[in-house]
Amino acid sequence: MALGSNQVTLAVANNFIPELWSDEVIGAYKQNLVVANLVTKLSHKGKKGDTIYIPVPARGSASVKAANTQVTLSAATNTKVTVTIDKHYEYSKLIEDIAEVQALASMRKFYTDDAGYALAKQVDSDLFTLAETFAKGSTAGVVGGTGAAMYEKAVIGSNGTTLYNGASSNAAAIADAGIRNMILQLDDADVPMDNRVMVIPPVAASTMLGINRFTEQQFVGNGDAISTGKIGSIYGIDIFVSTNCPTATGTDRVGMMMHKDALVLAEQVGVRSQTQYKQEYLGDLFTSDTIYGYQTLRHESGVAFVIPA
Numbered sequence: 001m002a003l004g005s006n007q008v009t010l011a012v013a014n015n016f017i018p019e020l021w022s023d024e025v026i027g028a029y030k031q032n033l034v035v036a037n038l039v040t041k042l043s044h045k046g047k048k049g050d051t052i053y054i055p056v057p058a059r060g061s062a063s064v065k066a067a068n069t070q071v072t073l074s075a076a077t078n079t080k081v082t083v084t085i086d087k088h089y090e091y092s093k094l095i096e097d098i099a100e101v102q103a104l105a106s107m108r109k110f111y112t113d114d115a116g117y118a119l120a121k122q123v124d125s126d127l128f129t130l131a132e133t134f135a136k137g138s139t140a141g142v143v144g145g146t147g148a149a150m151y152e153k154a155v156i157g158s159n160g161t162t163l164y165n166g167a168s169s170n171a172a173a174i175a176d177a178g179i180r181n182m183i184l185q186l187d188d189a190d191v192p193m194d195n196r197v198m199v200i201p202p203v204a205a206s207t208m209l210g211i212n213r214f215t216e217q218q219f220v221g222n223g224d225a226i227s228t229g230k231i232g233s234i235y236g237i238d239i240f241v242s243t244n245c246p247t248a249t250g251t252d253r254v255g256m257m258m259h260k261d262a263l264v265l266a267e268q269v270g271v272r273s274q275t276q277y278k279q280e281y282l283g284d285l286f287t288s289d290t291i292y293g294y295q296t297l298r299h300e301s302g303v304a305f306v307i308p309a
Contacts, residue, residue, distance in 0.1 A: 022273040024109075025288045028116025029271045034229045034242040035127040036120070038197050039263040040297060044085060045270060052083040052266050054297065059190070083266045085293035089122050091115040096283035112273075115288040119271055124244045126294050130263055131246065131256045134302035136163060136185065141299075151248045154304035155182065157204070157255070164306040166249035171306040174204045174255070176211050182257045182303045183235060189300040195260040196237045201245035201253040204307055205231060208239065251309035258302030266293045 030037075042052060056079045063072035093111050133140045135153035145152060148166035156162050158172035160181030172178075179198075186196065200208070208214045214234045229240040237257065246254040269291035276285045 022271075022288075024112040025116045025119075025273045026271050028113045029120045030116075032117045032120035033124060034240050034244065035124045035199060035263075036265055038199070038240065038258075038260060039127060039265050040260055042083070042264060042266040044266050044268040047268070050085050050293075052085070052293070054081040054083065054264065055079075056081055056297070081264070081295055081297055083264060083293045083295040085266055085268050085291065087126065087293060088289065088291045089119060090287055090289035091118045092285065092287040094278065094281060094283050094285050096281065100284065111286065115273070115286075116271070119288060119290055121244055123265070123290070123292065123294075124242065125246075127263055127265065128244060128246050128254075130294065130296045131254055131302065131304040133296045133299045134256060134258065134262070134304040135299055136161070136303065140296070141304075147249070151246075151254055151304055151306055154248070154254065154306050157305045157307040160185070160303070160305065164248070164252075166252075169249050169252060171248070171252040171308045173207050173307050174200065174211075174305070175207075176213055178305065179211075179213075179234060179237075179257075182305065183237070185303050186257065186259065186301065191259045191298075191301045192261075193236070196257065197240060197260075198234075198237055198255065198257045199229075199240045199242055199245065200255040201307070202241055202243060203253060203309055204255055205239075205241045207307075208232075208234075214239075247309075248306050252306050253309055254304055254306055256302055256304050259298075261298050262296065262302035264295055264297045268292060 044052065058077040060074040063074065065071065129143055132143050132145055132151055135141055136155050139153070141151065141153035142149070150166055151164055152166065154164040156164055156170055156172040157174035157178045159175070160178035162170065164171065214232060229242055230238055231241055232239050248254050267290070269289070271288060271290045273286070273288040278285050
């Protein structure tokens with residue numbers, strides 16, 4: 001008995017077959033991350049709770065051992081850093097059937113790339129806000145400062161020692177002396193010499209090309225840009241460019257030199273993508289999201305600097 005030609009074929013069932021966008025979005029996400037790849041990461045995936053406490057012990061000191069006396073007990077001083085996992089961001093598109101049927105395949109590629117970029121930009125932006133706590137000296141700045149108080153503990157790029165003044169906008173272009181003084185500040189704070197990086201806005205990249213120490217091959221290194229945004233290195237410190245660097249007063253731009261232990265990023269749900277057919281809208285709902293928290297781990301392990309746009 002013939003059944004006719006109304007079978008539910010693959011073409012007919014196309015709208016009910018889920019598409020796996022996750023790998024594409026995750027790839028785009030990782031490609032666009034800059035700061036998040038340079039800080040300490042904590043995986044909280046699959047775990048319950050919204051708060052992580054990180055112990056921060058103070059360094060001890062050695063004592064002289066005198067003859068016929070007991071050893072000197074070193075007093076322990078411990079503090080903790082609280083990381084609250086309260087950030088949940090998503091990127092969603094509802095693609096109607098007619099658009100899915102008539103649009104080129106490049107539409108999907110754009111949306112997956114755009115989802116990865118949007119989520120990566122949000123994570124990096126949150127980490128960049130913590131640059132306000134990076135301090136010249138022992139006192140941390142206050143996140144969320146406005147006006148003249150914003151980045152009040154940052155230094156200007158030209159010398160790395162003069163504090164930034166938002167009221168007078170004394171920002172100055174990055175210079176070799178400024179880089180060396182920022183390195184000295186980290187050295188004086190006993191920050192480890194490995195895993196140090198600089199993140200600069202594009203305008204500073206142009207200035208860097210005029211610094212001899214940056215362009216000389218022995219200071220640039222082999223030029224192997226393994227990480228996103230890396231353009232070279234100077235004095236053993238890798239340089240990364242990010243268009244997401246914050247804006248201070250007016251159009252002044254903020255960069256930072258830091259060790260990876262300066263900031264911490266805790267991910268509870270990494271970037272995931274889901275699709276669901278919505279019959280009431282005759283379309284596919286595509287959503288990518290992530291859940292995370294972030295905090296300053298050691299503000300003395302970073303230096304924020306301000307340069308003119």
